[in-house]
Amino acid sequence: MQTTPQNHQAPDLAQIQAARRRLSGVIQTTPVDLSQTFSEMCGNRVFLKLENLQTTGSFKLRGAYNKIALLAGEQRRRGVIAASAGNHAQGVAYAARAHNVPCTIVMPESASLAKVAATRRYGAEVVLAGATYDEAYVRACELQSLRGATFVHAFDDAAVIAGQGTIALEVLEQVPSASAIVVPIGGGGLAAGIAVAVKSLRPDIRVIGVEAASAPAFRASLDAGRRTTVQVAPTIADGIAVAEPGRLPYRLVARLLDDVITVEEEQIARCMVLLLERSKVVAEGAAAAAVAAVAYSKLPTDMGDTVVIVSGGNVDVTMLSRIIEHGLVESGRFVRLSVTLADKPGALRSLLDVFAGLGANVLSIHHHRVGTRIALGQTEVDIDLETRDQTHIEAILKSLHEHGYLPKQMS
Incomplete structure (x- = not known):
């Protein structure tokens, strides 16, 4: 797989700040909303950082755009390739179009028609291959080798991590009283980027990762003291359903995060309903997982002002009614x-x-x-x-x- 020097070294605060300058005028500075509902449930003031309102519907554009913006001329000519079933696909496709870079996205054959169509609308060539993300990833690596394109990894890439870390810079300005940031964690790119920025500027702020109990790759890896592969069960938080943490994110998370906790499927489903009903926020399962940590008292009551990253809102309409019903049953x-x-x-x-x-x-x-x-x-x-x-x-x-x-x- 083709790599660039950024892949091998952890990003620092300067790289995250540089990424923010590259993203200026491209991404939305997403709003922060003080939630009375979740504040009452948690015992702390809870702010929702609404990345579901980001261009392409999730935070993924930040990292993808930063990565592609750093490509040299020959790399841009050869194009980029990525494997994804959803948000990363749309972020890479959007960023590639903005830089006039050829883009191929390999998606599993089970990917929703809506997400495939959205990715194609951003100008990407979509290749459907394999029954699962892992099989699509293998095919993407094969195509990358044949074409010489640059692989844009969803989370195991320093430039991608730096782009995701720009969220933290916004949070520190929007909620200067913050004492904790809660972030969904799958492969670890988002959590790692936020942790690098926060611990560089405000080491007193706690950064806590939240993953689905159906895919506890980080919790298992941290407990074992090394990267560990877990069996991923079906989960509505498919955006964080990763069997093994990324190499670079794991190094950063193990050193910088204060804790990683897990939440159950029913809790995630109920929080998707609560976000819709109380906050008028459409959140995908991965985003609702972070909110569930607040709603189900997974956090200490003395956390103080807590910012929860609502990482995305790309929910298939065909799935939404079933998720709502599931959440209503649970509550x-x-x-x-x-x-x-x-x-x-x-x-x-x-x-x-x-x-x-x-x-x-x-x-x-x-x-x-x-x-x-x-x-x-x-x-x-x-x-x-x-x-x-x-x-x-x-x-x-x-x-x-x-x-x-x-x-x-x-x-």
Whole structure:
């Protein structure tokens, strides 16, 4: 794989400041929002750094643009190549177009049509290869070797890390009272860049990484004292679903980060819903993972002013409804019940009266009169209910039992 000298040495504050100058007029200085909702949940003042509002929908443009801006003439002529299933692909494609550099992005065949289309709109050649990101990465390396293009790694590259670190420079200006920064961590490029900048300027500020429990590569590596490969389980935080930390990010994170913690899938899903409902923020799973650390009291209550990096907002519309439903179930805002009734007039009305009396909103009803579990003269009814919280669900189940029903709560 072709590399440049920046790949081998850790970036310093001067390189991050230089990256900021390169990015001036290109990226958005994304806003910071003081969240009353998450402040109350955390016990500290919580500020959301809204990188979901960044051009291309995530922080990835910062690092990709900085990397491509540093390429020499011959490197630009040969072009760039990257492997990605989403945000990095769009960042590289956008930056390459801005510099008139040929760009190839290898994406797994399972990549969403929306992300493939968005990457092509930025002018990249998209090659679909392999069932997973790892297989797409292998194909990208093969093409890079054949074409002599520069490989733009998503996180294991000093120029990319320096670009991501520009977020920290903005945060320190926007929230000078900050005493902690919470950042999602996958391969480690974002966390490493932020840590280098913060610890150079304000070593008193704590920097904490958050990863999905389904892909705890950094936590496992730090515990082992070396880079470790983990088995990645399916996760809605696909942006940080990395099996092994990057070499350079790991060195920086191990030295500079104060802690790395994990959050569960249900917690991530609920925070995606909370961000939508309370903050009017569309956040992808990786971004919501960092917020979940705040919402689920994973952090000390004496953290002081805490800035959470909402790293991106590129959520497939087709997935969004399922994620919202998952979050509503976890928070007790939605429940699906199966109830067996006598197949006679008025039976359903009597059941609905129970729900109405408890203030539960019926969203949908499905009847089943034929099935191995359904006796003659009976009907099975599946009902989706909008509820207030878990206590409300328990009250509904109790009332149904008192009225002689035997409800089954469905997942």
